[in-house]
Amino acid sequence: MPVTAAxxxxxxxxxxxxxxxxxxxxxxxxxxxxxxRNQRWAARVxxxxxxxxxxxxxxxxxxPLPGSLAQPLALRYHGHQFRVYNTELGxxxxxxxxxxxxxxxxxxxxxxxxxxxxxxxxRRGDGRLTLKGGVREILAxxxxxxxxxDTSKTFSLIETGEALQRGDEPSPTRSxxxxxxxxxxxxxxxxxxxAYHDDKGAIDRLLDxxxxxxxxxxxxxxxxxxxxAFFETVVARVAKLxxxxxxxGFVHGVLNSDNINVTGESFDYGPWRFAPxxxxxxxxxxxxxxxxxxxxxxxxxxxxxxxxxxxxLLHLTGLEFAQRTLDSFAGAxxxxxxxxxxxxxxxxxAGEDADARLAKAFTDFLIASRAPFEQTFFDWRGxxxxxxxxxxxxxxxxxxxxxxxxxxxxxxxxxxxxDARLDHPYFRRTAPCAMLIDEVESIWAAIAERxxxxxxxxxxxxxxxxxxxYGFASA
Numbered sequence: 001m002p003v004t005a006a007x008x009x010x011x012x013x014x015x016x017x018x019x020x021x022x023x024x025x026x027x028x029x030x031x032x033x034x035x036x037r038n039q040r041w042a043a044r045v046x047x048x049x050x051x052x053x054x055x056x057x058x059x060x061x062x063x064p065l066p067g068s069l070a071q072p073l074a075l076r077y078h079g080h081q082f083r084v085y086n087t088e089l090g091x092x093x094x095x096x097x098x099x100x101x102x103x104x105x106x107x108x109x110x111x112x113x114x115x116x117x118x119x120x121x122x123r124r125g126d127g128r129l130t131l132k133g134g135v136r137e138i139l140a141x142x143x144x145x146x147x148x149x150d151t152s153k154t155f156s157l158i159e160t161g162e163a164l165q166r167g168d169e170p171s172p173t174r175s176x177x178x179x180x181x182x183x184x185x186x187x188x189x190x191x192x193x194x195a196y197h198d199d200k201g202a203i204d205r206l207l208d209x210x211x212x213x214x215x216x217x218x219x220x221x222x223x224x225x226x227x228x229a230f231f232e233t234v235v236a237r238v239a240k241l242x243x244x245x246x247x248x249g250f251v252h253g254v255l256n257s258d259n260i261n262v263t264g265e266s267f268d269y270g271p272w273r274f275a276p277x278x279x280x281x282x283x284x285x286x287x288x289x290x291x292x293x294x295x296x297x298x299x300x301x302x303x304x305x306x307x308x309x310x311x312x313l314l315h316l317t318g319l320e321f322a323q324r325t326l327d328s329f330a331g332a333x334x335x336x337x338x339x340x341x342x343x344x345x346x347x348x349x350a351g352e353d354a355d356a357r358l359a360k361a362f363t364d365f366l367i368a369s370r371a372p373f374e375q376t377f378f379d380w381r382g383x384x385x386x387x388x389x390x391x392x393x394x395x396x397x398x399x400x401x402x403x404x405x406x407x408x409x410x411x412x413x414x415x416x417x418x419d420a421r422l423d424h425p426y427f428r429r430t431a432p433c434a435m436l437i438d439e440v441e442s443i444w445a446a447i448a449e450r451x452x453x454x455x456x457x458x459x460x461x462x463x464x465x466x467x468x469x470y471g472f473a474s475a
Contacts, residue, residue, distance in 0.1 A: 007046025008101035009067030010108060016209055019202065020190075021073035024095055027117025027127065029177065031161025032060035035131075035453070036138055038155045041181055045100045045109060059097075059156040059179045062116065068098035074119035078196055079189030079258030080308060082292060087196060089189060089258050090121030093128060096185055108213045111155060112185050114178040114268070128164055131174035132444050133270070135456060139443070140269040141180075142463045143435045148343060148472035149244035150237075152182040152267035168286075174448070182267050184214055188309045189258035195312040203312060214263055227316030228325075235306055235329055237264025242302045243336035246295075247344055249275040249373040253284030255293045255301040257308050274435045277373050278366035303329045334359075343472070346381050346420035350413045358410035365407050371398040378432035382420045383411035394431060419471060426469035433466040 013021070034052050042048040050058070057063045064070055072095035079089050098111040114137070115129025134157045144151040156179040163172035186206070194202045211218040211230055218229045241264045245252065252259070253271040261267060271285035280296025288294070293301055306329060310322040317325075338359045342349060345362075349355055366376060372395055379390040379399075390399055398404065421427065443459060446452040 003066075004043075004046040004049055006044065006103035008103070009065055010099040010101065011067070011069050012099055012108065012209075012213055013073060013096055013110075014069065016205065019076075020206070021075050021096070022090075022120050023071045024074045024119045025117070026062035026072060026095075026113075027160075027177075029060065029160035029162065029175075031159065032056045033159040033161070034060070034156075035134075035159050035176070036154065036157040038153060038181070041153050041155060044102055044104055045181075046103065055156065056158060060158040060160070060177060062097060062113075065098045065100070065111075068100060069096065072097050072113070072116070074121060075185060075190070076121070076193060077187050077189035077258055078193040079187065079256055080192075080305070081256045081258070082288075083304075085192075087193075088121070088123060091119055092122040092125055093117070093119070095119065097179065107183060110182050110185050112180050112182060114180065115160070115175065116177050126164065128160075128162060128175050129178055130164055130166060130169065131159055131176040132169060132448070134176035134178045135444055135447065136272070136440065137178055137180075137269045138456070139435060139440060139459065140272050142460055142467075143274070143433075144244075144248060144250060144266060145474055146433075146463050146467035146470060146472070147244075147248045147250075148340065148470065149248050149250065150241055150265045152180040152265055153474075155179045155181040180267060182261070182263075182265055184210075184261050184263040184265070185267075186210060186214075186262050187258050188260045188262070188305055188312075189256075190262075191309055191312040192257060200315055204316075207313075207316075210262055224316055224318070227313050228321055231310065231313055231317055231322065232325055234262050234264065234309065235325055236332060237262075238302050238306055239329055239332035240264060240336045240340075241266055242299045242333045243340050245298050246337055247340040249278065249295070251275060251282060251284040251293070251295045252298065253288065253293055255298060255305065257305045260302065260305045262309075273437055275373055276436055277370040278363065279370070280367070299330070299333050302333075342414075344377050344381070344470075345383060346417045346422075347383050347411075347414040348417050350415075354410070354413040358407075358414060361406035361410040365403050368403045369398050369401060371395055372434075374432045374434040378427075380407075380411070381427060382416040382422050383414050384408070385416045385420070386422065389427075392430065421469055421471065424469040426465050433462045 034056055037055055039048050074091035074095045076090045078087050094113040096112050100109055102109050118127035138154045141151050141154045158177050160175045160177055162175035164175050165171045215233055251273045259268050273284040275282040275295050282295040283291050338355045341359050375395045379393045380386055443455045446455045
């Protein structure tokens with residue numbers, strides 16, 4: 001196998017023992033047509049030298065990677081789905097396929113699947129993924145990564161040659177299997193399952209595992225100190241994730257507790273959308289009739305899920321500490337939002353009060369004006385240094401309105417950063433790379449109707465230019 005020196009396989013999840021997973025086999029697909037391989041991240045884990053045939057063997061037929069898991073593991077968990085507790089969850093159409101190390105920082109990574117076949121947790125499902133769902137996940141993860149949001153990475157997408165019946169899209173529809181790269185597939189729901197069974201010993205064992213392999217700075221702690229530090233770390237990471245969603249105009253759509261992992265990465269994309277404008281009520285999922293996971297309610301949804309994790313750890317943390325840490329979430333997400341806002345606008349911090357004024361003025365303007373979300377960030381990267389460019393923007397009329405005056409005043413308190421990159425070709429355009437639903441549907445229509453993948457490839461290239469221009473470090 002032509003791996004590079006960066007390839008560092010692991011099989012650590014097996015150390016938790018059989019009660020945490022079921023050993024399963026992948027489906028035997030009638031076809032395996034490679035549609036997407038993530039060479040950037042393949043290089044980070046030493047797999048960029050695989051031929052396409054070798055790639056398909058591992059990520060379409062799931063031949064084990066040398067030195068990693070000998071057999072896929074369908075992970076066990078519970079979770080709240082739209083606030084209703086479900087004990088029948090678990091990896092129903094996916095599994096943990098392999099573990100390896102990130103050459104950039106040595107952190108443990110998981111390769112997990114979606115659409116890889118039935119498991120003991122499939123319930124009445126077929127264990128498959130539509131090709132449209134796979135294409136949408138590529139677009140979501142590429143865009144979020146470019147915007148600096150902590151997200152899983154779509155590692156591979158292979159079309160599998162089956163005709164699937166689905167109630168929410170024209171059927172029969174094409175099928176696929178996806179592999180995602182993430183730092184962890186351990187969810188809040190993983191802890192919830194153990195708490196449901198009142199297995200405090202297993203919770204302690206899972207806590208030790210997570211801290212040893214994902215939060216090594218906490219590994220030498222024990223008992224109450226470890227549990228408290230772990231919970232504080234998860235709260236901080238989820239606050240950063242929520243702030244990332246809000247700064248990107250992103251709506252995940254299904255923020256159930258089984259979709260929140262302990263390393264604070266976004267993953268498992270279904271009905272996601274990017275909001276055209278800053279509309280707190282904008283909802284991604286057609287079945288979210290109450291708007292529980294609407295754009296503006298995402299911070300409260302994340303906080304609610306963290307409270308469920310707190311319940312699992314009370315025997316270790318104590319109630320008072322857990323409540324105090326949960327109460328800190330609102331302030332943490334506001335602080336993270338200010339920091340991410342400055343990064344997106346390439347503005348240097350000017351003190352807590354000035355930064356707060358900017359965040360409030362900018363958000364108030366977006367809500368009141370309904371100016372195009374991504375265009376506004378694009379036009380004002382660098383603050384007042386971009387005033388002339390903003391005058392030529394398709395959204396220029398919005399910036400002449402009285403609602404924008406507080407934003408100008410807040411910009412006057414901030415200097416552009418040295419790495420604003422305003423001379424980058426991307427920022428010399430008149431419009432940014434965005435990801436609104438009409439374009440997503442057009443990309444899919446070309447594939448569904450004509451098997452034309454050129455729009456998808458072109459969009460991935462556009463996102464790549466944006467990623468380079470922003471220069472956010474990939475986590």
